[in-house]
Amino acid sequence: MKKILLLCALCASQVFAQNIDDNFINYNYIQIPLIPVDEDQRMFRFETKTNVDQANQDSAMVYQAKLANSISLYEQQLSKWYAKMSLLQQLENTSAVSQAANYPIKPSLELVRQPILNSLSLDAVAQTAEGLIIPGFQKGDGGLLVSFTLNPLRDIRINYKKTGVGLATRYTYSCTYYLSTNMSITGPDESVLLEQIVGNSKRTKSLGKYKSTYAFLDWYMKNSPLVYGQMETEGRRAAIKSGSNVLESQFGFVNKNRKAEVYSVKKYKDYDYTDVTMAYNKTSEALLLVGKSPDRSEAYETLKEARDMWNVILEESNLQNKKERVNSKISAMIWCNVAEISVWMGDFSQVDLRVQNIKNSSIFKAKNHINGETGFYNDQKTRWKANFE
Numbered sequence: 001m002k003k004i005l006l007l008c009a010l011c012a013s014q015v016f017a018q019n020i021d022d023n024f025i026n027y028n029y030i031q032i033p034l035i036p037v038d039e040d041q042r043m044f045r046f047e048t049k050t051n052v053d054q055a056n057q058d059s060a061m062v063y064q065a066k067l068a069n070s071i072s073l074y075e076q077q078l079s080k081w082y083a084k085m086s087l088l089q090q091l092e093n094t095s096a097v098s099q100a101a102n103y104p105i106k107p108s109l110e111l112v113r114q115p116i117l118n119s120l121s122l123d124a125v126a127q128t129a130e131g132l133i134i135p136g137f138q139k140g141d142g143g144l145l146v147s148f149t150l151n152p153l154r155d156i157r158i159n160y161k162k163t164g165v166g167l168a169t170r171y172t173y174s175c176t177y178y179l180s181t182n183m184s185i186t187g188p189d190e191s192v193l194l195e196q197i198v199g200n201s202k203r204t205k206s207l208g209k210y211k212s213t214y215a216f217l218d219w220y221m222k223n224s225p226l227v228y229g230q231m232e233t234e235g236r237r238a239a240i241k242s243g244s245n246v247l248e249s250q251f252g253f254v255n256k257n258r259k260a261e262v263y264s265v266k267k268y269k270d271y272d273y274t275d276v277t278m279a280y281n282k283t284s285e286a287l288l289l290v291g292k293s294p295d296r297s298e299a300y301e302t303l304k305e306a307r308d309m310w311n312v313i314l315e316e317s318n319l320q321n322k323k324e325r326v327n328s329k330i331s332a333m334i335w336c337n338v339a340e341i342s343v344w345m346g347d348f349s350q351v352d353l354r355v356q357n358i359k360n361s362s363i364f365k366a367k368n369h370i371n372g373e374t375g376f377y378n379d380q381k382t383r384w385k386a387n388f389e
Contacts, residue, residue: 028291043143136253179235199239332366
């Protein structure tokens with residue numbers, strides 16, 4: 001019986017449910033910076049340096065310690081060998097019988113390879129830094145100084161994967177490593193505006209396929225300096241390039257495209273939704289003007305007109321009666337539209353109000369929509385306050 005009642009309730013909700021039109025509007029906007037810089041100071045230049053001296057010194061010290069230990073161990077083993085050989089030689093002298101079959105293997109000095117030091121050269125990455133841009137800025141003195149301090153390679157790991165069988169067996173080798181960069185942005189007054197580590201993510205370099213692990217070890221012994229040099233160059237370039245996104249987000253005026261979902265209502269029974277269609281059309285017109293200026297000033301009046309049209313429709317909202325022309329579902333979808341418009345008007349108190357209206361509603365579609373937009377709205381709010389409040 002309960003299942004039948006539930007089914008009836010669902011059918012009834014469908015009968016009285018107006019159909020929502022999901023529309024997507026593509027429009028451009030200018031992402032304003034999180035750290036604003038006065039217009040007359042929007043210039044920048046780069047500085048690149050290394051932070052590898054200590055790592056190189058540490059590597060040299062470890063090498064010397066390993067070398068000294070290897071020599072000490074060799075001398076101890078050689079001393080024991082001398083002692084055994086002395087006894088055998090004495091035995092040969094007294095017995096006149098060769099003891100060559102009993103000679104112990106002469107110890108050998110363990111090879112301690114010299115460390116591969118981090119390069120101090122910046123020739124391979126200077127051009128990468130110079131290729132970066134900050135939208136809305138020009139290259140030149142007197143503005144921002146963007147400094148990259150390149151850190152040494154770290155956490156180098158050699159890995160392989162065995163595939164195939166028999167003669168088709170192959171060992172595919174790769175190397176993972178990290179190479180981060182300290183990025184610092186200094187303002188015209190030499191104050192530090194931002195400090196951040198960039199490029200601090202695992203990178204992988206392919207080392208090829210081999211018929212045996214020993215074939216790889218032989219190749220790597222001969223080519224490890226080349227491999228390290230390639231990893232260092234690739235890692236440094238990647239780290240500097242990753243700073244581009246930070247510069248754009250923090251300081252730039254970036255042209256972006258947004259695909260926003262804006263709702264209208266399909267014809268339902270004898271209700272007239274002409275006003276909804278008109279409000280939707282005005283919203284579309286307004287959003288297409290947003291990208292004309294960073295402060296949305298050229299779109300403001302049209303945005304306000306569109307929002308006023310939606311608010312007039314909301315005056316007849318009835319959240320309790322599903323049969324009403326503007327019921328809870330229609331109201332919630334209009335709140336979504338009003339929130340989108342209010343973002344570009346810089347009216348974030350209205351955005352917050354409508355977001356809360358939606359979250360307090362029982363309309364899953366609207367809640368799902370706004371949950372997907374909250375992060376974007378909060379980011380826009382932070383940027384707006386940084387620049388215009």
